[in-house]
Amino acid sequence: MVRSIKRMEESATRNPPAPAGGRPVGQVLGIPVHANASMLLLAILVTVVYGNYARAELGLEQPWAYLVGLGFVICLLGSVLLHELGHALTARHHGIGVRRITLELLSGWTEMDREAPTPRVDALVSLAGPAVSLVLGGVTTAAAFALPEDTVPGQIAFQLAVSNVLVAIFNVLPGLPLDGGRALRAAMWAMLKDRNRATVLAGYAGRALAFGTAVTVLVLFQFGLLTVFGMLFVLLVTMTLWHGAGQSIRLGRMTGRFPLIDLGALARPLLSVPSGTPLGEAQRRRAEDPRPDVVLGVTDSAGSLTALVDPVAAERVPVDRRPWVSVESVSRSRDALTSLPVGLTGEQVVRALQAHPGAQYLVTAGEDVVGVLRVADVAAVLEPRRAQRT
Incomplete structure (x- = not known):
C-alpha cells in the first residue's frame, strides 16, 4: 500500500499522458511525430485540386498532374512540420520536455509535458513557429522569383511561399489559441503577474479577433471581393478560432481555481x-x-x-x-x-x-x-x- 501511494504521488506531480492524437509515423530529432487521421481526406482533396490546376495551367497529363499535386501536399506537410519543430526545439532548449508533434495538412500542434516557467519562455516558444514559417516564406519566395513561372518547380515554390507567409501572418494575430495569442498572454502575464488571468484575457482577445474576422469576411463577400467558397472557408476558420478561444477562457478560469481544491x-x-x-x-x-x-x-x-x-x-x-x-x-x-x-x-x-x-x-x-x-x-x-x- 505504501508503494502504491508513493507511485500515486509521483504520477500526480506530472502532467497526465496526452490523449491520442493520430498515428505515429516516425521521429525527428528524437521527437515522436504523429499524423491525424483527418489529414488523409484533406491530402486527397488538395492532391486532386492542385492536380487539376497543374493540368489546366501547366498542360500536364494524368497521372503526372496528380503526382505534382501529391508532391505539393508533401511540401505542405514539411512546412507544417518545420513550423512545429520551431516550437518543440525552442521548448526543449528551455528545459521543457516535448511529448510529440501531431500533424494535419494545414496545421499541427506540439504537446509539451509542462507549461513555460516564465512569460519570456512562453513568448519565445510561441513565436518560434511563426518565425520558422516566415523564414520558409522568404526562402520559397526567392525560389519563386528565381525559377521560371510556367514550370512545376516555379509554381510549387510560389504556392509554398504564399502558404508559409499567410501561416506566419495569421498565427501572430493577438488572440488565443493562435501563437500570437500565446505571446499576448505572455506579455499580460508579465504585467499582471497572474498567468490564469492573462489566459482569460487573451482568450477574449481571440474571440474579438474571430468576431472581427467574420464581419470583415461578410462585408467582402457583399462587395463581391470574395467567392462563396472563400467566405465559407474563412468562416469555418473563424468558428474554430472562436471555439479555441472559448476553451482557453474556460481553462484559464479553471486553473485559477486549482488552489481551492482541498x-x-x-x-x-x-x-x-x-x-x-x-x-x-x-x-x-x-x-x-x-x-x-x-x-x-x-x-x-x-x-x-x-x-x-x-x-x-x-x-x-x-x-x-x-x-x-x-x-x-x-x-x-x-x-x-x-x-x-x-x-x-x-x-x-x-x-x-x-x-x-x-x-x-x-x-x-x-x-x-x-x-x-x-x-x-x-x-x-x-x-x-x-x-x-x-
Whole structure:
C-alpha cells in the first residue's frame, strides 16, 4: 500500500499522458511525430485540386498532374512540420520536455509535458513557429522569383511561399489559441503577474479577433471581393478560432481555481459494512448515519476495505430486490480504484484525475482510507456556474 501511494504521488506531480492524437509515423530529432487521421481526406482533396490546376495551367497529363499535386501536399506537410519543430526545439532548449508533434495538412500542434516557467519562455516558444514559417516564406519566395513561372518547380515554390507567409501572418494575430495569442498572454502575464488571468484575457482577445474576422469576411463577400467558397472557408476558420478561444477562457478560469481544491475538505465520509450485507440493510445504515454525503464501502472478515458501492448500480436494483442483493454485487473492487494522498495540491489532484479517469477515488492518509472523492465534487469547485445549471 505504501508503494502504491508513493507511485500515486509521483504520477500526480506530472502532467497526465496526452490523449491520442493520430498515428505515429516516425521521429525527428528524437521527437515522436504523429499524423491525424483527418489529414488523409484533406491530402486527397488538395492532391486532386492542385492536380487539376497543374493540368489546366501547366498542360500536364494524368497521372503526372496528380503526382505534382501529391508532391505539393508533401511540401505542405514539411512546412507544417518545420513550423512545429520551431516550437518543440525552442521548448526543449528551455528545459521543457516535448511529448510529440501531431500533424494535419494545414496545421499541427506540439504537446509539451509542462507549461513555460516564465512569460519570456512562453513568448519565445510561441513565436518560434511563426518565425520558422516566415523564414520558409522568404526562402520559397526567392525560389519563386528565381525559377521560371510556367514550370512545376516555379509554381510549387510560389504556392509554398504564399502558404508559409499567410501561416506566419495569421498565427501572430493577438488572440488565443493562435501563437500570437500565446505571446499576448505572455506579455499580460508579465504585467499582471497572474498567468490564469492573462489566459482569460487573451482568450477574449481571440474571440474579438474571430468576431472581427467574420464581419470583415461578410462585408467582402457583399462587395463581391470574395467567392462563396472563400467566405465559407474563412468562416469555418473563424468558428474554430472562436471555439479555441472559448476553451482557453474556460481553462484559464479553471486553473485559477486549482488552489481551492482541498482533498481533506472534499473527501466524503466512508461507512463500511461487512461483506455479504444486503444492499437494503446497507442503505438503511447509511440513511441513519448523521454525517452528510456518506459513501458505502465493503470490508472483509478482517475489517479491511475491499470495495466501494457503485451508487448508480445500486439505484438500478429494484427496491423490492434490495433485501436479497448483497452489496458486493453492486460494488467496485478497491484494486480498480485510484488512491489520492490527502496532501496533494489542487493541481496535482486535477492531473491525477486526468491520468486516471473515474467517478470515485480513495483519499488516503498513510495506509488508512480517510474518505472518498467523487469527480463531480471537483468539477463543482472548478466550474461552479456549470454545476449550478446541472
